[in-house]
Structure formats: C-alpha cells, structure tokens
Amino acid sequence: xxxxxxxxxxxxxxxxxxxxxxxxxxxxxxxxxxxxxxxxxxxxxxxxxxxxxxxxxxxxxxxxxxxxxxxxxxxxxxxxxxxxxxxxxxxxxxxxxxxxxxxxxxxxxxxxxxxxxxxxxxxxxxxxxxxxxxxxxxxx
Numbered sequence: 001x002x003x004x005x006x007x008x009x010x011x012x013x014x015x016x017x018x019x020x021x022x023x024x025x026x027x028x029x030x031x032x033x034x035x036x037x038x039x040x041x042x043x044x045x046x047x048x049x050x051x052x053x054x055x056x057x058x059x060x061x062x063x064x065x066x067x068x069x070x071x072x073x074x075x076x077x078x079x080x081x082x083x084x085x086x087x088x089x090x091x092x093x094x095x096x097x098x099x100x101x102x103x104x105x106x107x108x109x110x111x112x113x114x115x116x117x118x119x120x121x122x123x124x125x126x127x128x129x130x131x132x133x134x135x136x137x138x139x140x
Contacts, residue, residue, distance in 0.1 A: 006027055006067060006068045006069075007065060007066065007067045007068075008020060008023040008066045009063040009064070009065050009066075010049070010063055011063055016049065016053070017046055017049045017050055017053070020045045020046065020049045020064075020066050021042045021046050023066060023068075024038075024041050024042050024045045024066065024068055024077060025038050027068040028075060031070045033070070037134055040115050040134060041068075041075060041077055041132075041134065043115065044077065044112045044116065044132050045066060045077055047108035047109070047112050048079040048108075048112060049066065049081075050108060051082060051090075051108055051109065052064045052079055052080075052082035052128070052130075053082070055081075055082030055083055055084055055128065062081065063081070064079065064081030064082070065079070065080040065081060066078070066079055066080075067080075069131075073135055073136070074117070074133055074134050074135040074136055075133070076116075076118075076131060076132055076133035077131070077132060078131040079129070079130050079131075080128070080129045081127055081128070082127060082128050083126065083128055084128065090109065091121055091128075093113055093119045093120070093121060096109040096110045096112070096113040096119070097110040098110035112130070112132055116132035116133060116134055117133055117134055118131075118132065118133040118135070119131065119132045119133075120132075
C-alpha cells in the first residue's frame with residue numbers, strides 16, 4: 001500500500017477496503033470536513049473499492065487508486081480500478097439502483113448514487129474511474 005498526499009493505492013483484499021475507509025476518513029477530517037461528509041464518503045469509498053476489486057480480472061494486479069478531493073463547493077472522491085464491458089450498468093449512472101429490479105449485484109452503486117450529489121464514470125487507461133461529490137455541508 002502506497003500513500004501519497006491525498007491519494008491511496010491498494011491491492012486486492014478486504015483489508016484494502018478497510019484501509020480505503022480509514023484513508024478517506026483521515027484525509028477529510030484533516031481538511032475540516034464535517035462528520036456527516038466523512039461518514040458518507042467512507043461508506044461510498046467502501047462500496048466503490050469493493051466494486052472495483054470484484055470487477056478486476058483474476059490476473060489484473062493493477063492497484064485500485066483512491067483520490068480525495070476538496071473544493072470551495074464541497075467534498076468528493078474518485079476510485080480508479082476495475083473494468084466492465086460496454087453496456088454494463090457501471091457505465092450508466094441512471095441505472096444505478098439500490099433495490100427493486102431483481103439484480104443480485106450493483107446495489108452498492110445505487111447506494112453511492114443516493115448518497116452523492118453528483119456521480120460520474122469514465123474510462124482511463126483501460127480502467128473505470130468513478131467519482132462522487134457532495135456539495136456544501138460545511139464549505140464556506
């Protein structure tokens with residue numbers, strides 16, 4: 001695990017999701033984020049890192065990378081890692097749902113969509129990048 005500034009790279013295990021939650025919590029607290037934001041983005045990163053770890057192929061050893069973002073209008077994070085084919089629900093945030101459509105997976109993405117004011121997904125260097133942003137809440 002490599003920690004550099006506001007960015008964390010982690011590997012493949014459950015412990016890495018816990019490290020990601022800790023990193024996001026400590027970083028946001030350092031920047032003065034209110035507890036509501038810290039707890040919300042800790043939950044979001046847990047879901048996104050878990051999704052990225054599951055979405056990687058068995059031979060993909062590329063680390064999952066987490067970036068914490070702050071700005072004058074809010075707080076956010078970005079998770080780079082994993083990949084899904086075109087047409088998969090990952091690429092269309094309007095399809096992210098927490099329940100009700102009979103799917104056995106993908107509910108975590110719905111949770112992230114419900115928690116964040118903004119979500120975005122794009123490809124970078126062959127991997128998915130998911131960003132989420134919470135506006136306001138303690139920013140002046």
